[in-house]
Amino acid sequence: MFGFLKQVGDYTRDAVDAARNLAQGFSVTFDHMKRRPVTVQYPYEKLIPSERYRGRIHYEFDKCIACEVCVRVCPINLPVVDWVMNKATKKKELRNYSIDFGVCIFCGxxxxxxxxxxxxxxxxxxxxxxxxxxxxxxxxxxxRLPTSVTTDPSVRPLKELVYLPVGEIDPHAVAADRPRAGQLPAQVLETLAPPIKAPTKNEGQSTDDAEDSDA
Ligand code: SF4
Ligand code: SF4
Structure with a gap:
């Protein structure tokens, strides 16, 4: 009799544990169902890069004067400026210019x-x-002119998902006044404390004068 009761007790405890684990699993599932999807269906969808994104470098041959400043400021002296000196005009003649993007660190x-x-x-x-x-x-x-996510007809451009209102993944039909899930960089800056100003020369002098008069 005692053995039977122990079996029933064990079975009940296992059943309660199983129900608790099931409930925990479903709570995670239901919690995620309320969240916005964060997956971009690349390459059919692409996030629009930020304004100051540092991607492939574009170069205009006609404007280059072969000064080689770009080589000197490059941390790895990467750009190759191929020029010859025209003895008649005493000017540099640019032949070729190249950058190896397998080595470039896109520092700008x-x-x-x-x-x-x-x-x-x-x-x-x-x-x-x-x-x-x-x-x-x-x-x-x-x-070559660069490709753009926003002008490519085969791609659906998406804004940064974090900036979209909760539950919204299509940025096209979002009204400007709808509250965003995250803050834009400019809004974050507004919330930061104003920088501490360095004392001006006059302020510094007046403090010194006050100290002198105290003495
Ligand atoms: S050599 Fe380099 S820095 Fe000088 S003009 Fe050409 S690209 Fe610009
Ligand atoms: S962006 Fe590339 S090529 Fe230009 S300075 Fe940086 S490493 Fe050199």
Whole structure:
């Protein structure tokens, strides 16, 4: 009799444990059903890169003066500027220009310091290739106009999902006044405390004067 009661007790405890585990599992499932999906169906959907995204470099051959500033400011001296000196005109003649994107770290130094602004960073990030040597872009490849997520008709562009209202994944029909799930960078900056101002020269002098008078 005692053995039977023990069996019933064990069975009941196992059943309660199983029900608790089941409830825990379903609570996680139901909790996730309320959340927004975070998966982008790449390559049919793509997130729009941020405005200052540092993607493939675009180069304008006609504006380049072969000064080689881009080479000097590059942390790995990467750009190859191929030029010859024209003895008649005493001017440099540019022959070729190349950047190897298999080595480039996309720091943007060359773009920042180029005196003629012939370099610019694009939002192009799909540079995968089967052969690493094909990542070495010459001036023709660098001069190709960049693709854009927003102008590609075969792609559905998505804004950063975190900025969309809860339950919304399609950014196109979202009214501007609907509350966002996350804060935009500008809104985050507004919430930060104002920077502490350095004392001006006059303020510093007046403090010194006050200390002198106290003494
Ligand atoms: S810094 Fe600009 S202008 Fe000078 S060589 Fe490089 S790309 Fe050409
Ligand atoms: S982005 Fe940076 S690493 Fe790449 S070529 Fe320019 S300076 Fe060099």
């Amino acid at each position: 130094n060359c773009v920042e310091y180029c005196p003629t602004n012939c370099l610019s960073m694009t939002e192009e990030y799909e540079l995968a290739a089967f052969d690493r040597h094909s990542l070495n872009y010459d001036n023709v490849a660098l001069g």
